Amino acid sequence: MLRGLTTKRWMQGTAVCLLAVAMLGADSGSRFGKLGHEMICVCGCGQILLECNHVGCPDSDRMIGELREQVAGGGADTAILNWFAAKYGPTVLAAPIRGGFDNVAWITPIAVFLLATVGTGVLISLWRKRSHSRTAFADVPAGTASNSDALRDRIRRETEY
Numbered sequence: 001m002l003r004g005l006t007t008k009r010w011m012q013g014t015a016v017c018l019l020a021v022a023m024l025g026a027d028s029g030s031r032f033g034k035l036g037h038e039m040i041c042v043c044g045c046g047q048i049l050l051e052c053n054h055v056g057c058p059d060s061d062r063m064i065g066e067l068r069e070q071v072a073g074g075g076a077d078t079a080i081l082n083w084f085a086a087k088y089g090p091t092v093l094a095a096p097i098r099g100g101f102d103n104v105a106w107i108t109p110i111a112v113f114l115l116a117t118v119g120t121g122v123l124i125s126l127w128r129k130r131s132h133s134r135t136a137f138a139d140v141p142a143g144t145a146s147n148s149d150a151l152r153d154r155i156r157r158e159t160e161y
Helices: 002-024 028-036 060-073 077-088 100-138 142-159
Strands: none
Touching: 028 060, 028 077, 060 077
8 A cells, every 4th residue: 555655655745856857947937038148139149039138238238129029920040030130230240040051150160179188189199100210229238339339429529618
C-alpha cells in the first residue's frame, strides 16, 4: 500500500514539473524579449534594443513599438528580423541570421580556429622531428671530434667582443 502511494506521488510530482516547464514557454512576452535581445538600437549607442537606457533615445521607443506590432501580427521570428533588417539595415541585427551568405559569419571563426589548431600541431610536429634529427647527430663517432673542436674555437673567436 505504501509503495503504491509513493509511486503515485512521484507520478503527480513529475506531471506538475512537466506542466510547469510547458507553461514557462507559453508567455508571449518571452518571444518579444527574445527578438528584442537579437536586435541593436539604431540610435548609435550600440546597446541591445530592449536594454537601450540612455535618456532621450530617439529610436528605441519607436522600434520597440514596431517590434510589438510585428509580434502581435504573428509573423515568424526570421520574418520579423528580416523586416527590421530591410528597414534599418543589417546593422540592426545583433547576430547575423542563419542562411545564405550570413552562414560565412558563423562558419569562418570556427574554421579559422580549427585551421590554426591543426597548423600549430603540424608546426610542433616539424619542430620535434628537427630536434630528434639533431640529437641523432650528437652521437658522432670520436674520430670527428677534432672538426667539431675546431668549429667551436672558430665560433668563440667570432663571438668574442
